[in-house]
Amino acid sequence: MFLKTGREDALLFVNLPSPLPHVRGSQSCLFCSSDFLFKFLVIGSAGTGKSCLLHQFIENKFKQDSNHTIGVEFGSKVVNVGGKTVKLQIWDTAGQERFRSVTRSYYRGAAGALLVYDITSRETYNALTNWLTDARTLASPSIVIILCGNKKDLEADREVTFLEASRFAQENELMFLETSALTGENVEEAFLKCARTILNKIESALDRGQSDPPGLKHFLFSSQDHVPRSLSPLLPEPHALSEQCAARPFGPRALGLWQTARLTVCSHGVFCRRSLPSARPPKPEAVTGPSQ
Numbered sequence: 001m002f003l004k005t006g007r008e009d010a011l012l013f014v015n016l017p018s019p020l021p022h023v024r025g026s027q028s029c030l031f032c033s034s035d036f037l038f039k040f041l042v043i044g045s046a047g048t049g050k051s052c053l054l055h056q057f058i059e060n061k062f063k064q065d066s067n068h069t070i071g072v073e074f075g076s077k078v079v080n081v082g083g084k085t086v087k088l089q090i091w092d093t094a095g096q097e098r099f100r101s102v103t104r105s106y107y108r109g110a111a112g113a114l115l116v117y118d119i120t121s122r123e124t125y126n127a128l129t130n131w132l133t134d135a136r137t138l139a140s141p142s143i144v145i146i147l148c149g150n151k152k153d154l155e156a157d158r159e160v161t162f163l164e165a166s167r168f169a170q171e172n173e174l175m176f177l178e179t180s181a182l183t184g185e186n187v188e189e190a191f192l193k194c195a196r197t198i199l200n201k202i203e204s205a206l207d208r209g210q211s212d213p214p215g216l217k218h219f220l221f222s223s224q225d226h227v228p229r230s231l232s233p234l235l236p237e238p239h240a241l242s243e244q245c246a247a248r249p250f251g252p253r254a255l256g257l258w259q260t261a262r263l264t265v266c267s268h269g270v271f272c273r274r275s276l277p278s279a280r281p282p283k284p285e286a287v288t289g290p291s292q
């Protein structure tokens, strides 16, 4: 669906026609049927249960044999948030110190993050400030972070009280939940709460008439930054989709987000790369866009 008026113009890029002609038949492209794509990170010290939280969220079951994550792992899920379909593209990072430089390279473009500590380990709680510093400096300043006190099921071994963690969250402008990847308690809530807040931010920025509010690009689409180098050669050239978009009634404000549209292609490329034809040169109108 393509929309023409003010506010919706800015949403144009997340309402691409589904399916796109050049990806027709590609059932694997979840992005095509989503209104939004948010890049999420799961960060926190080793052993806090980040991989188990992601697994519980995606598979609805506890990951029994979870090993230390090497570098990063990836998962995605389409959820419904306030009537909008949102694809969460979730990067589960390694908590071990030796991978810190690798995980630091994944912050860019993240719209949301789950910052995880283990309620039975004060050490993991004490490390939160360092993780937060990384998130605040390496991601967009508008990143939405939810603090998750995981392993809520291990009440007898608790070392961090709910009250002190909720104070920490308040002081650092974080949302807060205690979760259990084992029982599933509050796991979906954590992801959805974060996604809902991001969506509210986007919508209130657009309501204020900001077609390109600070951080919006980060919210809408992730860039190629997180695409593994091995996949990069498989991605289509940006103009493969630009041409498609240029045939649509762009409003002047939407043009301000042209660069964002180009990034969409990259996201598409990851999921639809087999269906995309080889790139054709862009038409001159693709640069200026037709007037309404």
Ligand SMILES: Nc1nc2c(ncn2[C@@H]2O[C@H](COP(=O)(O)OP(=O)(O)OP(=O)(O)O)[C@@H](O)[C@H]2O)c(=O)[nH]1
Pocket: 044, 045, 046, 047, 048, 049, 050, 051, 052, 053, 063, 064, 066, 067, 068, 069, 070, 093, 094, 095, 096, 150, 151, 152, 153, 154, 179, 180, 181, 182, 183
């Ligand atoms: N009781 C309980 N155990 C959990 C929970 N979540 C994770 N675990 C256990 O905690 C251990 C570490 O879980 P992981 O998910 O691998 O931890 P991680 O944070 O991804 O660790 P790294 O990949 O090294 O950063 C595993 O033995 C899990 O079985 C939980 O909610 N409750």
